[in-house]
Amino acid sequence: MTSPADTSSDSNMSDADTTAVSVVLQGFGGADALSVERTPIPQPRDDEVLVRVRAASVNPVDYKIAQGEFPPVGEDDLPKIMGRDLAGTVEAVGTRAHYMVRHGDRVMAHIGFDRGAQSEYVVAKATEFVGLPEGVSFVDAAGAGLAAMTAWQGLFDHGGLDAGQTVLIHGGAGGVGHLAVQLAKWKGATVIATASSGDLDFVRSLGADTVVDYKADRFEDVANDVDVVFDLIGGETGERSLAVLREGGILVSTLQPPADDAKQGRNVRIAPRYMAEPNAAQLGQIADLMAAGTVKVTVAETFPIVRAADAYRDQESGHPRGKIVLTLD
Ligand SMILES: NC(=O)c1ccc[n+]([C@@H]2O[C@H](COP(=O)([O-])OP(=O)(O)OC[C@H]3O[C@@H](n4cnc5c(N)ncnc54)[C@H](OP(=O)(O)O)[C@@H]3O)[C@@H](O)[C@H]2O)c1
Incomplete structure:
Protein backbone atom coordinates (compact mmCIF):
# COMPACT_ATOMS: atom_id res chain seq x y z
CA MET A 1 0.00 0.00 0.00
CA THR A 2 1.47 3.36 -0.92
CA SER A 3 0.63 6.75 0.32
CA PRO A 4 0.64 9.34 -2.46
CA ALA A 5 2.85 11.37 -0.16
CA ASP A 6 5.39 8.50 -0.02
CA THR A 7 5.87 8.71 -3.76
CA SER A 8 6.10 12.48 -4.09
CA SER A 9 9.86 12.36 -4.83
CA ASP A 10 9.27 10.35 -8.03
CA SER A 11 10.07 12.79 -10.85
CA ASN A 12 7.56 11.03 -13.11
CA MET A 13 4.70 11.85 -10.77
CA SER A 14 2.23 14.30 -12.21
CA ASP A 15 0.61 17.04 -10.17
CA ALA A 16 -2.56 14.97 -10.13
CA ASP A 17 -0.68 12.16 -8.31
CA THR A 18 0.47 14.32 -5.42
CA THR A 19 -2.37 16.78 -5.07
CA ALA A 20 -6.06 16.54 -4.36
CA VAL A 21 -9.02 18.56 -5.55
CA SER A 22 -10.25 20.46 -2.49
CA VAL A 23 -12.76 23.14 -1.52
CA VAL A 24 -10.60 25.98 -0.17
CA LEU A 25 -11.47 29.22 1.59
CA GLN A 26 -8.76 31.80 0.91
CA GLY A 27 -10.49 34.73 2.61
CA PHE A 28 -13.84 35.39 4.26
CA GLY A 29 -16.67 36.33 1.89
CA GLY A 30 -19.28 33.54 1.79
CA ALA A 31 -19.78 31.06 -1.02
CA ASP A 32 -18.22 33.47 -3.55
CA ALA A 33 -14.93 33.29 -1.65
CA LEU A 34 -14.62 29.51 -2.10
CA SER A 35 -12.38 27.99 -4.72
CA VAL A 36 -11.99 24.43 -5.88
CA GLU A 37 -8.25 23.94 -6.28
CA ARG A 38 -5.47 21.39 -5.94
CA THR A 39 -3.85 21.02 -2.51
CA PRO A 40 -1.06 18.66 -1.37
CA ILE A 41 -2.21 15.18 -0.41
CA PRO A 42 -1.59 14.76 3.34
CA GLN A 43 0.25 11.77 4.76
CA PRO A 44 -1.23 9.58 7.51
CA ARG A 45 0.90 9.13 10.63
CA ASP A 46 0.69 6.66 13.52
CA ASP A 47 -2.94 5.56 13.89
CA GLU A 48 -4.27 7.79 11.11
CA VAL A 49 -5.62 6.73 7.73
CA LEU A 50 -5.65 8.51 4.40
CA VAL A 51 -9.15 8.33 2.91
CA ARG A 52 -9.94 8.58 -0.79
CA VAL A 53 -13.13 10.59 -0.32
CA ARG A 54 -16.27 9.74 -2.30
CA ALA A 55 -18.71 12.07 -0.54
CA ALA A 56 -18.45 14.93 1.97
CA SER A 57 -21.36 16.87 3.39
CA VAL A 58 -22.06 20.59 3.72
CA ASN A 59 -23.16 21.80 7.14
CA PRO A 60 -24.37 25.24 8.24
CA VAL A 61 -21.05 25.75 10.01
CA ASP A 62 -19.36 25.70 6.59
CA TYR A 63 -21.16 28.76 5.27
CA LYS A 64 -20.77 30.46 8.65
CA ILE A 65 -17.00 29.88 8.45
CA ALA A 66 -16.97 31.12 4.85
CA GLN A 67 -18.73 34.30 5.96
CA GLY A 68 -16.27 34.80 8.83
CA GLU A 69 -19.10 34.32 11.32
CA PHE A 70 -17.68 31.36 13.22
CA PRO A 71 -15.13 32.79 15.68
CA PRO A 72 -13.13 29.56 16.27
CA VAL A 73 -11.96 29.94 12.66
CA GLY A 74 -10.18 33.27 12.19
CA GLU A 75 -8.03 34.97 9.53
CA ASP A 76 -4.96 33.15 10.86
CA ASP A 77 -6.54 29.81 9.97
CA LEU A 78 -6.84 30.70 6.26
CA PRO A 79 -6.44 29.37 3.67
CA LYS A 80 -8.54 26.49 4.92
CA ILE A 81 -9.82 23.29 3.36
CA MET A 82 -13.50 23.16 4.29
CA GLY A 83 -15.79 20.43 5.63
CA ARG A 84 -16.20 18.20 8.68
CA ASP A 85 -17.55 14.83 7.50
CA LEU A 86 -16.83 12.34 4.75
CA ALA A 87 -17.03 8.79 3.50
CA GLY A 88 -14.75 6.90 1.14
CA THR A 89 -12.14 4.15 0.98
CA VAL A 90 -8.85 3.72 2.79
CA GLU A 91 -5.98 4.70 0.50
CA ALA A 92 -3.08 4.45 2.93
CA VAL A 93 -2.53 3.80 6.63
CA GLY A 94 -0.17 5.19 9.27
CA THR A 95 2.39 2.94 10.94
CA ARG A 96 0.04 1.94 13.78
CA ALA A 97 -3.22 1.76 11.81
CA HIS A 98 -2.61 -1.55 10.04
CA TYR A 99 -4.47 -3.52 12.67
CA MET A 100 -7.62 -1.41 12.18
CA VAL A 101 -8.20 -1.15 8.44
CA ARG A 102 -6.79 -2.20 5.12
CA HIS A 103 -6.41 -0.56 1.76
CA GLY A 104 -9.79 -0.30 0.07
CA ASP A 105 -11.89 -0.61 3.25
CA ARG A 106 -14.98 1.60 3.25
CA VAL A 107 -15.03 4.16 6.08
CA MET A 108 -16.93 7.20 7.30
CA ALA A 109 -15.52 10.00 9.47
CA HIS A 110 -16.33 13.14 11.40
CA ILE A 111 -13.06 15.06 11.63
CA GLY A 112 -11.75 17.96 13.70
CA PHE A 113 -11.55 21.61 12.64
CA ASP A 114 -7.79 21.34 12.07
CA ARG A 115 -8.40 19.60 8.70
CA GLY A 116 -11.03 19.75 5.97
CA ALA A 117 -13.23 16.93 4.65
CA GLN A 118 -14.22 18.49 1.32
CA SER A 119 -11.21 17.11 -0.54
CA GLU A 120 -10.29 14.06 -2.61
CA TYR A 121 -7.81 12.87 0.03
CA VAL A 122 -8.26 13.44 3.77
CA VAL A 123 -6.42 12.15 6.82
CA ALA A 124 -8.69 10.85 9.59
CA LYS A 125 -7.54 9.94 13.10
CA ALA A 126 -8.42 6.65 14.78
CA THR A 127 -10.80 8.56 17.07
CA GLU A 128 -12.66 10.00 14.08
CA PHE A 129 -13.43 7.17 11.65
CA VAL A 130 -15.25 3.84 11.61
CA GLY A 131 -15.77 1.10 9.06
CA LEU A 132 -18.78 1.65 6.85
CA PRO A 133 -21.17 -1.32 6.83
CA GLU A 134 -22.20 -2.86 3.52
CA GLY A 135 -25.43 -1.36 2.26
CA VAL A 136 -24.76 2.13 3.61
CA SER A 137 -23.91 4.48 0.74
CA PHE A 138 -21.02 6.94 0.79
CA VAL A 139 -23.47 9.80 0.31
CA ASP A 140 -25.66 8.81 3.27
CA ALA A 141 -22.64 8.16 5.46
CA ALA A 142 -21.07 11.53 4.65
CA GLY A 143 -24.42 13.18 5.37
CA ALA A 144 -24.60 11.57 8.79
CA GLY A 145 -21.19 12.51 10.24
CA LEU A 146 -21.35 15.87 12.02
CA ALA A 147 -25.16 16.04 12.04
CA ALA A 148 -25.59 12.65 13.72
CA MET A 149 -22.83 13.36 16.27
CA THR A 150 -24.53 16.67 17.07
CA ALA A 151 -27.89 14.95 17.56
CA TRP A 152 -26.45 12.09 19.62
CA GLN A 153 -24.36 14.26 21.91
CA GLY A 154 -27.09 16.88 22.29
CA LEU A 155 -29.88 14.44 23.11
CA PHE A 156 -28.01 11.84 25.14
CA ASP A 157 -24.73 13.29 26.51
CA HIS A 158 -25.95 16.80 27.28
CA GLY A 159 -29.73 16.29 27.52
CA GLY A 160 -29.63 12.87 29.23
CA LEU A 161 -32.69 11.82 27.19
CA ASP A 162 -33.94 8.39 28.18
CA ALA A 163 -36.70 5.94 27.32
CA GLY A 164 -40.14 7.10 28.42
CA GLN A 165 -39.23 10.78 28.43
CA THR A 166 -40.59 13.49 26.13
CA VAL A 167 -38.37 15.62 23.92
CA LEU A 168 -39.27 18.74 21.92
CA ILE A 169 -37.02 19.08 18.86
CA HIS A 170 -36.98 22.45 17.10
CA GLY A 171 -35.98 22.23 13.43
CA GLY A 172 -37.00 18.59 13.00
CA ALA A 173 -36.67 18.59 9.20
CA GLY A 174 -33.09 19.87 8.94
CA GLY A 175 -29.75 18.09 8.82
CA VAL A 176 -29.42 17.59 12.57
CA GLY A 177 -33.15 17.60 13.35
CA SER A 196 -42.59 24.31 8.44
CA SER A 197 -45.80 23.27 6.68
CA GLY A 198 -44.13 21.54 3.71
CA ASP A 199 -42.07 19.33 6.02
CA LEU A 200 -44.77 18.16 8.47
CA ASP A 201 -45.46 14.83 6.75
CA PHE A 202 -41.74 14.24 6.31
CA VAL A 203 -41.07 14.71 10.02
CA ARG A 204 -44.05 12.48 10.88
CA SER A 205 -42.59 9.82 8.59
CA LEU A 206 -39.40 9.90 10.67
CA GLY A 207 -41.42 8.78 13.68
CA ALA A 208 -42.30 12.05 15.43
CA TYR A 214 -44.00 26.60 13.74
CA LYS A 215 -45.26 29.32 11.41
CA ALA A 216 -48.97 28.57 11.93
CA ASP A 217 -49.14 27.29 15.50
CA ARG A 218 -47.53 27.85 18.87
CA PHE A 219 -45.61 24.86 20.19
CA GLU A 220 -46.59 25.97 23.70
CA ASP A 221 -50.17 24.91 22.87
CA VAL A 222 -49.19 21.26 22.35
CA ALA A 223 -46.03 20.77 24.42
CA ASN A 224 -45.87 20.81 28.20
CA ASP A 225 -44.01 18.93 30.94
CA VAL A 226 -41.25 18.23 28.43
CA ASP A 227 -38.11 16.54 29.80
CA VAL A 228 -35.69 17.79 27.15
CA VAL A 229 -35.86 20.59 24.59
CA PHE A 230 -33.36 20.15 21.76
CA ASP A 231 -33.13 23.58 20.15
CA LEU A 232 -31.58 23.83 16.68
CA ILE A 233 -33.00 27.30 16.03
CA GLY A 234 -32.00 29.56 18.94
CA GLY A 235 -33.15 33.07 19.80
CA GLU A 236 -36.80 33.52 20.73
CA THR A 237 -37.52 29.83 20.03
CA GLY A 238 -35.15 28.77 22.80
CA GLU A 239 -36.40 31.39 25.24
CA ARG A 240 -40.06 30.43 24.74
CA SER A 241 -39.18 26.77 25.14
CA LEU A 242 -38.19 27.15 28.78
CA ALA A 243 -41.89 27.49 29.62
CA VAL A 244 -42.75 24.00 28.32
CA LEU A 245 -40.06 22.19 30.33
CA ARG A 246 -41.13 20.20 33.35
CA GLU A 247 -39.64 21.09 36.73
CA GLY A 248 -35.95 20.10 36.48
CA GLY A 249 -36.17 19.64 32.69
CA ILE A 250 -33.29 20.73 30.46
CA LEU A 251 -32.85 22.80 27.30
CA VAL A 252 -29.92 21.88 25.07
CA SER A 253 -29.04 24.21 22.19
CA THR A 254 -26.63 23.87 19.30
CA LEU A 255 -26.56 27.67 19.18
CA GLN A 256 -26.35 30.37 21.84
CA PRO A 257 -28.64 29.14 24.66
CA PRO A 258 -31.02 31.56 26.41
CA ALA A 259 -29.61 33.66 29.25
CA ASP A 260 -30.36 32.46 32.78
CA ASP A 261 -32.89 35.25 33.46
CA ALA A 262 -35.11 33.81 30.69
CA LYS A 263 -36.02 31.05 33.17
CA GLN A 264 -38.14 33.64 35.01
CA GLY A 265 -37.54 31.89 38.31
CA ARG A 266 -38.60 28.44 37.09
CA ASN A 267 -36.61 25.41 38.22
CA VAL A 268 -35.37 24.34 34.79
CA ARG A 269 -31.87 23.82 33.44
CA ILE A 270 -30.07 25.34 30.45
CA ALA A 271 -27.13 23.28 29.21
CA PRO A 272 -24.01 25.24 28.28
CA ARG A 273 -23.49 25.64 24.54
CA TYR A 274 -21.68 22.63 23.15
CA MET A 275 -19.78 21.79 19.98
CA ALA A 276 -20.14 18.27 18.63
CA GLU A 277 -16.87 16.38 19.05
CA PRO A 278 -15.56 13.51 16.94
CA ASN A 279 -16.27 10.24 18.72
CA ALA A 280 -15.60 6.99 16.89
CA ALA A 281 -17.56 4.85 19.37
CA GLN A 282 -20.70 6.93 18.85
CA LEU A 283 -20.13 7.12 15.10
CA GLY A 284 -19.91 3.33 15.05
CA GLN A 285 -23.32 3.11 16.71
CA ILE A 286 -24.73 5.50 14.12
CA ALA A 287 -23.26 3.38 11.32
CA ASP A 288 -24.85 0.26 12.82
CA LEU A 289 -28.23 2.00 13.14
CA MET A 290 -27.98 3.07 9.51
CA ALA A 291 -27.08 -0.44 8.41
CA ALA A 292 -30.09 -1.78 10.31
CA GLY A 293 -32.37 0.77 8.65
CA THR A 294 -33.26 2.29 12.03
CA VAL A 295 -31.72 5.63 11.10
CA LYS A 296 -32.19 6.85 7.54
CA VAL A 297 -30.33 9.86 6.20
CA THR A 298 -32.39 12.07 3.91
CA VAL A 299 -30.27 13.82 1.31
CA ALA A 300 -31.99 16.90 -0.11
CA GLU A 301 -29.48 17.31 -2.93
CA THR A 302 -26.04 16.23 -4.07
CA PHE A 303 -23.56 18.44 -5.93
CA PRO A 304 -20.29 17.45 -7.62
CA ILE A 305 -17.41 18.98 -5.65
CA VAL A 306 -16.71 21.49 -8.43
CA ARG A 307 -20.12 23.02 -7.63
CA ALA A 308 -19.33 23.45 -3.94
CA ALA A 309 -20.29 27.14 -3.98
CA ASP A 310 -23.81 26.24 -5.21
CA ALA A 311 -24.08 23.64 -2.45
CA TYR A 312 -23.13 26.24 0.15
CA ARG A 313 -25.75 28.66 -1.23
CA ASP A 314 -28.35 25.91 -1.04
CA GLN A 315 -27.43 25.14 2.57
CA GLU A 316 -27.44 28.83 3.43
CA SER A 317 -31.00 29.21 2.12
CA GLY A 318 -31.88 27.46 5.39
CA HIS A 319 -34.58 25.21 4.02
CA PRO A 320 -32.96 21.90 3.06
CA THR A 327 -19.80 13.95 -4.41
CA LEU A 328 -16.36 13.07 -5.76
CA ASP A 329 -15.68 10.59 -8.58
N1 LIG B 1 -22.99 23.22 18.12
C1 LIG B 1 -22.75 22.31 17.18
O1 LIG B 1 -21.87 21.45 17.32
C2 LIG B 1 -23.59 22.31 15.94
C3 LIG B 1 -23.53 21.21 15.08
C4 LIG B 1 -24.38 21.19 13.97
C5 LIG B 1 -25.23 22.25 13.73
N2 LIG B 1 -25.22 23.32 14.55
C6 LIG B 1 -26.13 24.45 14.31
O2 LIG B 1 -27.44 23.98 14.51
C7 LIG B 1 -28.33 24.59 13.59
C8 LIG B 1 -29.12 23.51 12.86
O3 LIG B 1 -28.23 22.76 12.05
P1 LIG B 1 -28.81 21.90 10.84
O4 LIG B 1 -27.66 21.28 10.15
O5 LIG B 1 -29.91 21.03 11.32
O6 LIG B 1 -29.43 23.08 9.93
P2 LIG B 1 -30.42 22.97 8.67
O7 LIG B 1 -30.14 21.71 7.94
O8 LIG B 1 -30.32 24.28 7.96
O9 LIG B 1 -31.87 22.81 9.31
C9 LIG B 1 -32.56 23.82 9.95
C10 LIG B 1 -34.05 23.48 9.85
O10 LIG B 1 -34.82 24.33 10.70
C11 LIG B 1 -35.99 24.78 9.99
N3 LIG B 1 -36.42 26.02 10.66
C12 LIG B 1 -36.05 27.29 10.41
N4 LIG B 1 -36.61 28.12 11.32
C13 LIG B 1 -37.33 27.35 12.17
C14 LIG B 1 -38.11 27.61 13.34
N5 LIG B 1 -38.29 28.85 13.81
N6 LIG B 1 -38.67 26.56 13.98
C15 LIG B 1 -38.50 25.29 13.55
N7 LIG B 1 -37.78 24.97 12.44
C16 LIG B 1 -37.19 26.00 11.77
C17 LIG B 1 -35.49 24.88 8.56
O11 LIG B 1 -36.49 24.75 7.56
P3 LIG B 1 -37.51 25.91 7.14
O12 LIG B 1 -36.76 27.21 7.19
O13 LIG B 1 -37.96 25.52 5.77
O14 LIG B 1 -38.60 25.80 8.15
C18 LIG B 1 -34.59 23.62 8.45
O15 LIG B 1 -35.36 22.47 8.16
C19 LIG B 1 -27.47 25.46 12.67
O16 LIG B 1 -27.54 26.81 13.08
C20 LIG B 1 -26.08 24.92 12.87
O17 LIG B 1 -25.07 25.88 12.64
C21 LIG B 1 -24.42 23.39 15.64
Missing part, protein backbone atom coordinates in the same frame (compact mmCIF):
# COMPACT_ATOMS: atom_id res chain seq x y z
CA HIS A 178 -34.20 14.75 11.06
CA LEU A 179 -31.58 12.50 12.64
CA ALA A 180 -32.43 13.70 16.15
CA VAL A 181 -36.08 12.70 15.66
CA GLN A 182 -35.05 9.17 14.65
CA LEU A 183 -32.46 8.79 17.42
CA ALA A 184 -34.90 9.98 20.06
CA LYS A 185 -37.52 7.47 18.85
CA TRP A 186 -34.89 4.70 18.82
CA LYS A 187 -34.14 5.59 22.44
CA GLY A 188 -37.81 5.14 23.31
CA ALA A 189 -38.74 8.78 23.85
CA THR A 190 -41.93 10.56 22.85
CA VAL A 191 -41.05 13.14 20.21
CA ILE A 192 -42.65 16.50 19.53
CA ALA A 193 -40.98 18.31 16.63
CA THR A 194 -41.38 21.68 14.94
CA ALA A 195 -41.07 22.20 11.18
CA ASP A 209 -45.43 11.58 17.58
CA THR A 210 -46.54 15.20 17.27
CA VAL A 211 -45.47 17.73 14.65
CA VAL A 212 -46.05 21.46 15.00
CA ASP A 213 -46.10 23.89 12.08
CA ARG A 321 -34.89 18.78 4.00
CA GLY A 322 -32.11 16.70 5.52
CA LYS A 323 -28.60 17.02 4.14
CA ILE A 324 -26.65 18.59 1.26
CA VAL A 325 -23.77 16.38 0.10
CA LEU A 326 -20.81 16.91 -2.26
